[in-house]
Amino acid sequence: MRNRILPCLLLCCLGFISCNRNQKNAADQAVAEKPVSVQCYVSIYEKDTVSIQINTLKSGKLTGNMDMKLFDMPVKTGKIAGEYKGDTLFVDYSFIQGTNEKVVFKNPMAFLRKGNELVLGNGTIETYLGTSYFKKGVPIDFENVKYKFSAVDCAK
Template sequence: MKPFALFLLLISLLACQNKDKDSVVGKWTFSGENQSDTGFTLDKEGIASAFPAGDIDYQTWEMQGDNLLLHGRKQQNGSTSPYDHTLKVISIKDNTLIVETEDGQTLTYTKTLDSAQENEEECYAYMTAKDTVYLHISRKNRNITGDLTYKLYEKDSNHGSLDGRVKGDTLLAEYSFNAEGRSSVREVIFLKKGDTYVEGFGPVNDKEGKTVFQDHKNITFINGITLSKTNCTK
């Protein structure tokens, strides 16, 4: 084969691969009986998520040939372990995705609202006799906006806005708030566990007037405040 013809063939193959990958981007809802509210969302940046939230939490996805690979974590008996799921793509046509599972089952999914257009609102709260933490978030794809309120016993109360991102099961955002008569900005991080968010803590530095974590790898969620999902109140 001549070099130029080979070049054209490679370009054509790459274009087909990109088209196949782009075609699976979106929110896919299972079409089986009594399971219309289950499925997964795949975005263009390779981030995946399962809905509704459960024991399995997808984080990333990739295409290898005809196989859709979903990578994430699985919670079982109080512990978390890596989880990988492979679906062989049989066909994608007219917003319908047909796949074959590893054990030979054929499943059909229907594309609903595109993940880039989806806007989800959720609220979480931690409440005791003396303490209240309230988290309100609006999620559009991986972007997060919202507000956060702390009312902790013998500490200054503060309320402010959130602006951040979600990656897998982790929410990382800048929290802009007023405390002691002045405006402040600090990083906050929360780990998603089922229908809860657990706040993380770690060493911090001051950077350009903001309080940021020194190293995201050194953040701990042990003994962090756990916020449970609740109804959003106006």
């Protein structure tokens, strides 16, 4: 009995290791992929400034950077990743707040594309098993919003 359990356990461990390698390789390929196009947007609302750089990849996925400088709050600096569904851009925003690099926050965001503008929507967010997402069946509001982004030239 013991002789059969040990090889099975070894095979299971090898399987987990190889699955983990495939996930890392896929993530590395997405990071290494060169963008087909790059667009930059800025939104200024009262004393807040939010800037976004969106990289469109050949696969249609989007990556980029977003900085949120909100009045009387630490700067939020992070990365976005997502894709368009129709005229709405759904992304996950992974960011650090201020100089605390030990804690990484992750929030879902939705932007409605209107010509050369993006509008950041307000929606009901739920969290399940540590993952946040927009609540299904509840519409995202793109009318009563603070942040409307205008296209700008990207800084080199």
